[in-house]
Amino acid sequence: MKVLVIDIGGSNIKILATGQPERIKIPSGRDFTPEQMVPLVKEASKDWDYEAISIGFPGVVKHGKIVANPINMGIGWTGFDFESAFGCKVKIINDAAMQALGSYEGGKLLFMGFGTGLGTAMIFEDVILPLEGGHLPFKLGTFESHVGNDALKKLGKTRWKELVYQTIAHFQHCFQPDEIVLGGGNSKLLEEIPPYCRLGSNKNAFTGGFRLWEKSFRS
Known part of the structure; x- marks a missing residue:
């Protein structure tokens, strides 16, 4: 399976897909939201081939769902439909995990x-x-x-x-x-x-x- 991994951090988003030699960094910040992240990730990975996504999220994740907004970023993360936004299967896990x-x-x-x-x-x-x-x-x-x-x-x-x-x-x-x-x-x-x-x-x-x-x- 070809996977796109998104590692969300308070300063940068880092992405890498199966078979790609180098990761790509995208600036984030204290007011960063998922609505801002999705188009940036899509643009940065437009030449990559993937069929599923893993997201490492800097906050509490239970049963694959974000249950609280991160302390060091913006709002809107809880309840956000990443599968619809990206158009593929998505698994979410705490970034440290x-x-x-x-x-x-x-x-x-x-x-x-x-x-x-x-x-x-x-x-x-x-x-x-x-x-x-x-x-x-x-x-x-x-x-x-x-x-x-x-x-x-x-x-x-x-x-x-x-x-x-x-x-x-x-x-x-x-x-x-x-x-x-x-x-x-x-x-x-x-x-x-x-x-x-x-x-x-x-x-x-x-x-x-x-x-x-x-x-x-x-x-």
Whole structure:
């Protein structure tokens, strides 16, 4: 099956289709809506051949449906009919869960994505478990408010890294994974990788999007 994968982020939309050598980036932003996204994706992918779409969405997805608008983007995502808009079959999954799926090599995996916010998800065998761990209370805020992109800019790299390592330790102790994959653009700022962790790659989001159509995963 030829699949178009759409990885939605607070700063950019990234797309890639089966057999294509390079992804395409499309700027998004805080007021970005699905009505704006669809024509931009169609135009960018007009020369690509695909029959189904996987969407990684930065928010809560239940049973393949978006149930809340994202914090860092515009409104109108809940209830939007992507299949009618694109004219093909569409599967929607939380963006961290899609990266986790693309990173999965077996056992009990925890994914932590350090980017605009903190994306978290777990996979065990064929079960995908999206988490909203970034919104758990931490110090005088949440984990996300301490390790997200705004915190990096406000606190500086040194203090931000200290809080990231604390966050990883808390999540490791709580969820007891076999392995933690550290993803998101800001994970590259970590000079030392903690035990039981490995760096992921944003490319894994596309691998996860393709895998959604290869076998049946439960979420």
